[in-house]
Amino acid sequence: MTSNVQAPARAAGKTTTMPAAMILLAGWLVPGAGHFLLRKWIRGSLIFISIVAMFGIGLALKGKIYSPNTAELLDMLNFAGNLGTGLLYVIARVFDLGQASVQVATADYGTKFIVVAGLLNIISAVDAHSLATGRKAS
Amino acid sequence: MTISHFGAVLLFSFFTSIIFGVTQRSDPRMMIRFGAFCFALFVGGTIAASWLMWLIKH
Numbered sequence: 032m033t034s035n036v037q038a039p040a041r042a043a044g045k046t047t048t049m050p051a052a053m054i055l056l057a058g059w060l061v062p063g064a065g066h067f068l069l070r071k072w073i074r075g076s077l078i079f080i081s082i083v084a085m086f087g088i089g090l091a092l093k094g095k096i097y098s099p100n101t102a103e104l105l106d107m108l109n110f111a112g113n114l115g116t117g118l119l120y121v122i123a124r125v126f127d128l129g130q131a132s133v134q135v136a137t138a139d140y141g142t143k144f145i146v147v148a149g150l151l152n153i154i155s156a157v158d159a160h161s162l163a164t165g166r167k168a169s
Numbered sequence: 170m171t172i173s174h175f176g177a178v179l180l181f182s183f184f185t186s187i188i189f190g191v192t193q194r195s196d197p198r199m200m201i202r203f204g205a206f207c208f209a210l211f212v213g214g215t216i217a218a219s220w221l222m223w224l225i226k227h
Contacts, residue, residue: 074191081184088180091170140177147181151188158192168195 051163058156060117065159078155085148086119089129094141096120096129109142115149182211 047054047069058065062082066075090096097110113120123129129145161167172180190204 077187077191081187085181085184088170092172092177135171137172137174137177140172140174140181144177144181147185151185154192155188 047163049163051160054163055156055160058159059115059152062117062119062152062155065156066162069159069162071162078152082116082148082152082155083119085144085151086116086123089141089144089148090123092141092144093131093135093138094129094143094145095138096123096145098124109146112146112149115151115153116145117152120149178212178215182208182215186211 049068054065054068057068061079063075063077063079066072066078095109097106097113099107099110101107101110116123158167162169186204186208189207190200190202194200194203
């Protein structure tokens, strides 16, 4: 019953004709792209700058980029976090970034910067999806 | 790149607060307020935890 009542309100709140799944996917692959597709330029720019900066700072601090199939539970969780950065993760793997052995204490901070950048990017992509479906007002 | 521990806290808090502000609030004014609130909590919480650890050690 509840879903029947809410469905018209959600449909009325839709802000775009594009499929919401496409906005979610775009937001995941490129930080802020979901908001750009919704013409929310300032929000998209803030998200792009923040995620890319965190990812870049993480790499500059000699943070680690995790690989799949290491059989360690914590590594798998970190890999899932890394994967949240979308194409940034692919670029880092292609150019073999974040693979240096840890030499300094702050490298662990770098690793966390990269993981959190991925998790924040997932939040941002879901936010864009919510805007597209009308679940979030504006 | 080398960075101090506190510098890392400031950078992490700054960028994370921006994302929280943008995604968790709808009105631009509330986004700024919530982002500032998150930043203060991140930095203040870290300083408080640091002093707590210092007190435990001494």
